[in-house]
Amino acid sequence: MPTIYIGIGSNIGSREANCIKAVEILREKGIIIKKASSMYETEPWGLKDQPKFINMAIETETELSPEWLLVVTQEAEREMGRQSIAKWGPRVIDLDILFYGDMIVEMERLKIPHPLLCERDFVILPLSEISPDKVHPVSKKSISQIAAIKKPTSAFSTQKGMKMSLRARRAWQSR
Ligand code: ADP
Ligand code: MG
Numbered sequence: 001m002p003t004i005y006i007g008i009g010s011n012i013g014s015r016e017a018n019c020i021k022a023v024e025i026l027r028e029k030g031i032i033i034k035k036a037s038s039m040y041e042t043e044p045w046g047l048k049d050q051p052k053f054i055n056m057a058i059e060t061e062t063e064l065s066p067e068w069l070l071v072v073t074q075e076a077e078r079e080m081g082r083q084s085i086a087k088w089g090p091r092v093i094d095l096d097i098l099f100y101g102d103m104i105v106e107m108e109r110l111k112i113p114h115p116l117l118c119e120r121d122f123v124i125l126p127l128s129e130i131s132p133d134k135v136h137p138v139s140k141k142s143i144s145q146i147a148a149i150k151k152p153t154s155a156f157s158t159q160k161g162m163k164m165s166l167r168a169r170r171a172w173q174s175r
Helices: 015-028 066-079 121-130 143-149 166-173
Strands: 003-010 032-036 039-042 053-061 094-100 160-162
Touching (some): 003 015, 003 121, 015 032, 015 066, 039 121, 121 143
Antiparallel strands (some): 003 053, 003 094, 039 053, 039 160
């Protein structure tokens, strides 16, 4: 089964609880959770005038094709009450497929690796925690190389790592 990385973000309501809930929903839908990063509080990206985000990343496995995985992640977003809203605007949950093995997908509604991955500290930070050696199939650089090249922007200077519930992480990882 391919190893798939999913980015999770929330900036409405109980942000940490929303991220944990999203992982639970994905697990209930049959996605195998292998690793979960810490949570990071991050400044909004793109649309600045909105609350800060909590972000994390998970390493997963599934037999689902990329298109079906998008259906499942969008279903999970909807179940958690995400409305279709402004691009990059506030959201109760955001689930992005970052990598799907080494597959490159260039569809209208699905692009893998996620196109803005390398530019977003809030993706690179959690990924470098759980998969520093993962190589980006297009740039051929590892996550730790991307993290080293990328200049930290002031927008992310207040970022801080937040340990999520260790109990939840152990539970997911032992399944
Ligand atoms: P962002 O995640 O960049 O903040 P949105 O969540 O608002 O932006 O964008 C949602 C749209 O992005 C969806 O309609 C989906 O079809 C599209 N999309 C393209 N590639 C991906 C991907 N790899 N993972 C998740 N959504 C994607
Ligand atoms: Mg998204």
